[in-house]
Amino acid sequence: xxxxxxxxxxxxxxxxxxxxxxxxxxxxxxxxxxxxxxxxxxxxxxxxxxxxxxxxxxxxxxxxxxxxxxxxxxxxxxxxxxxxxxxxxxxxxxxxxxxxxxxxxxxxxxxxxxxxxxxxxxxxxxxxxxxxxxxxxxxxxxxxxxxxxxxxxxxxxxxxxxxxxxxxxxxxxxxxxxxxxxxxxxxxxxxxxxxxxxxxxxxxxxxxxxxxxxxxxxxxxxxxxxxxxxxxxxxxxxxxxxxxxxxxxxxxxxxxxxxxxxxxxxxxxxxxxxxxxxxxxxxxxxxxxxxxxxxxxxxxxxxxxxxxxxxxxxxxxxxxxxxxxxxxxxxxxxxxxxxxxxxxxxxxxxxxxxxxxxxxxxxxxxxxxxxxxxxxxxxxxxxxxxxxxxxxxxxxxxxxxxxxxxxxxxxxxxxxxxxxxxxxxxxxxxxxxxxxxxxxxxxxxx
Amino acid sequence: xxxxxxxxxxxxxxxxxxxxxxxxxxxxxxxxxxxxxxxxxxxxxxxxxxxxxxxxxxxxxxxxxxxxxxxxxxxxxxxxxxxxxxxxxxxxxxxxxxxxxxxxxxxxxxxxxxxxxxxxxxxxxxxxxxxxxxxxxxxxxxxxxxxxxxxxxxxxxxxxxxxxxxxxxxxxxxxxxxxxxxxxxxxxxxxxxxxxxxxxxxxxxxxxxxxxxxxxxxxxxxxxxxxxxxxxxxxxxxxxxxxxxxxxxxxxxxxxxxxxxxxxxxxxxxxxxxxxxxxxxxxxxxxxxxxxxxxxxxxxxxxxxxxxxxxxxxxxxxxxxxxxxxxxxxxxxxxxxxxxxxxxxxxxxxxxxxxxxxxxxxxxxxxxxxxxxxxxxxxxxxxxxxxxxxxxxxxxxxxxx
Numbered sequence: 086x087x088x089x090x091x092x093x094x095x096x097x098x099x100x101x102x103x104x105x106x107x108x109x110x111x112x113x114x115x116x117x118x119x120x121x122x123x124x125x126x127x128x129x130x131x132x133x134x135x136x137x138x139x140x141x142x143x144x145x146x147x148x149x150x151x152x153x154x155x156x157x158x159x160x161x162x163x164x165x166x167x168x169x170x171x172x173x174x175x176x177x178x179x180x181x182x183x184x185x186x187x188x189x190x191x192x193x194x195x196x197x198x199x200x201x202x203x204x205x206x207x208x209x210x211x212x213x214x215x216x217x218x219x220x221x222x223x224x225x226x227x228x229x230x231x232x233x234x235x236x237x238x239x240x241x242x243x244x245x246x247x248x249x250x251x252x253x254x255x256x257x258x259x260x261x262x263x264x265x266x267x268x269x270x271x272x273x274x275x276x277x278x279x280x281x282x283x284x285x286x287x288x289x290x291x292x293x294x295x296x297x298x299x300x301x302x303x304x305x306x307x308x309x310x311x312x313x314x315x316x317x318x319x320x321x322x323x324x325x326x327x328x329x330x331x332x333x334x335x336x337x338x339x340x341x342x343x344x345x346x347x348x349x350x351x352x353x354x355x356x357x358x359x360x361x362x363x364x365x366x367x368x369x370x371x372x373x374x375x376x377x378x379x380x381x382x383x384x385x386x387x388x389x390x391x392x393x394x395x396x397x398x399x400x401x402x403x404x405x406x407x408x409x410x411x412x413x414x415x416x417x418x419x420x421x422x423x424x425x426x427x428x429x430x431x432x433x434x435x436x437x438x439x440x441x442x443x444x445x446x447x448x449x450x451x452x453x454x455x456x457x458x459x460x461x462x463x464x465x466x467x468x469x470x471x472x473x474x475x476x477x478x479x480x481x482x483x484x485x486x487x488x489x490x491x492x493x494x495x496x497x498x499x500x501x502x503x504x505x506x507x508x509x510x511x512x513x514x515x516x517x518x519x520x521x522x523x524x525x526x527x528x529x530x531x
Numbered sequence: 532x533x534x535x536x537x538x539x540x541x542x543x544x545x546x547x548x549x550x551x552x553x554x555x556x557x558x559x560x561x562x563x564x565x566x567x568x569x570x571x572x573x574x575x576x577x578x579x580x581x582x583x584x585x586x587x588x589x590x591x592x593x594x595x596x597x598x599x600x601x602x603x604x605x606x607x608x609x610x611x612x613x614x615x616x617x618x619x620x621x622x623x624x625x626x627x628x629x630x631x632x633x634x635x636x637x638x639x640x641x642x643x644x645x646x647x648x649x650x651x652x653x654x655x656x657x658x659x660x661x662x663x664x665x666x667x668x669x670x671x672x673x674x675x676x677x678x679x680x681x682x683x684x685x686x687x688x689x690x691x692x693x694x695x696x697x698x699x700x701x702x703x704x705x706x707x708x709x710x711x712x713x714x715x716x717x718x719x720x721x722x723x724x725x726x727x728x729x730x731x732x733x734x735x736x737x738x739x740x741x742x743x744x745x746x747x748x749x750x751x752x753x754x755x756x757x758x759x760x761x762x763x764x765x766x767x768x769x770x771x772x773x774x775x776x777x778x779x780x781x782x783x784x785x786x787x788x789x790x791x792x793x794x795x796x797x798x799x800x801x802x803x804x805x806x807x808x809x810x811x812x813x814x815x816x817x818x819x820x821x822x823x824x825x826x827x828x829x830x831x832x833x834x835x836x837x838x839x840x841x842x843x844x845x846x847x848x849x850x851x852x853x854x855x856x857x858x859x860x861x862x863x864x865x866x867x868x869x870x871x872x873x874x875x876x877x878x879x880x881x882x883x884x885x886x887x888x889x890x891x892x893x894x895x896x897x898x899x900x901x902x903x904x905x906x907x908x909x910x911x912x913x914x915x916x917x918x919x920x921x922x923x924x925x926x927x928x929x930x931x932x
Contacts, residue, residue, distance in 0.1 A: 159560070
């Protein structure tokens, strides 16, 4: 941090994950001095990749990126295309294709059609449960959508804001077209993996050979010496409604602006000199444990991802990533990632890797010979995996989505925005936020 | 994430970093760099097209064509750095050797069409005029000017590729090796500069035009021919396969509006911006689609610069669009403004006469100009004349072939 005393203060970016590095690289390209403060010993945050000694590779949950994101960051040549990606739902001992397989079941079909027909009559929804029931009908909502939502968020669907349901934004016709194209092209056309830009038949899944952390490595390479590791930002200093600097590692540093990627409840506690962010202190994230179970053989799941809304299992989703990305496990082996919602410090959070593996295995006994093929489990934990859209702070969340309320303070990334953005969204939205930062600076200078 | 580690700790297992895996294989991709819009300077863009080097497969990269939200320019971002130019222009690149031997019948047709066009731009030039072709490739247009133009003209070319320069010099042409910004050619010494299928290849079109402006005599003109993005072929294929993308070699792609604005940036007066018929982007859009779908090579080969049938069919198709004012290429005539230190009156008069000629005389241009002037559908008679002119070109070339 050896800035000359009279130099213009830099924009300080808090966090060297995908959002922080994207924002910093964009500003640097525009000639704006920038410093990235990363608390941890390495970059990549939630976009980090772990490769174990046996050659199994896994991320914080299963990640899928698009050729468009890879091309934008400039890593497309180091990515391999994915020829197939599919989702299933396991319900009552039976497996259904998602989303259309479910519709073959008469009760789901009738409930769905009934809901569509009556949609005009339903009033404005008060919760995520209302939205799902009016959109899919009671049968599909109560047996599939709501149990999944509740397992994922750890909250009752009646306590969650209707905005949770906004993530599904495709018409049925568009989805069918993309699926047909996917089949014809032998490319996993991305469906539901980006909200910020249109999903077209030319946007499909790819994956970096060395893991998804390659995205951050490429961005960091562009930033050269601007990234400070093990530099936790303790305070963001605000004076008269405007960011003036940060305190990091006990030192105060002036800042032209601050771009935070920290979870918002932590951001709220970091900011001093204003009460504008006080409401964010109550915002909650869902901690998540990702149990990576290793097996011999491959193709234990009928498709890459399987939703498990039936109560009883500790997980709500299983992903056999090597079905889409064969290089994530050694030949003849596979990896199933189980997503377990939890709270920090509870029995799931504190369980050992082998305990968790055993707990998951008990609910996979419908897969033939699964126990004989089991090779052990590696666990990755995140205390802030997903934002929870509780109704109790929905108004504050909507206000925060428009602005942080502090001049010169920007909050980007999935945790920074407190929103259910996917990786590609994080990238394009971070760029947009930085364009806004530049516009604001120009306006301020004028 | 820069918060207290004890408060915010992603607990991963003790594992090897994936650095080892990444370091084991050298990067198979190009070195890329990000850029802002060359016309308006904004860096506010959205992806419109995503594709690969379908024609030469010079790298494994996927490329994004961005649209500037400020001015509408289509540009490649990120794009290969200058150090990658030898890689993205392979030895068999067509502009290095567009010869009768390689392209046969198509060469003769193109030669006939282009000779007519090129001479239109030179109309009114003095007998001792100096003409510079920037991005001359193997010297195709310079040879036309030498063979069909006036004997007193001084013809010179510029190209950054040593292979192209070698090919042109072998044909006995005077060609400078380098870029126009760096070469230090004599200022205010040229009457006409040609930028034919060049401006879309350069990293900094405004810089090139400013350099051109410096080289032009006051009142001298530059003719730019480039791909047009305001076309049906772009609308149909722009998501991935559009021939005009020519991934990753076309860095900037223009419409009438953006090309006009670029002229303003370089302080050149815009005399005309018209569209021109060309089958090439259509043919390559179809070809790229076929390549991408792994069609058998005998079908793919039906769509190339060496396939007269495809070129003829899409000549008819694009002639129809040209009549409607949206031909596949753009041609802009820009002029260095007169200043106090202008050259003699004869030159001025000649250049302005030439400008008038270029703006009104060619059949394809008169169609576009007419439709632009009146904003009304063109008369059937005029449309038939334009179509007839193109068919005649083909017939003539066939006979001479």
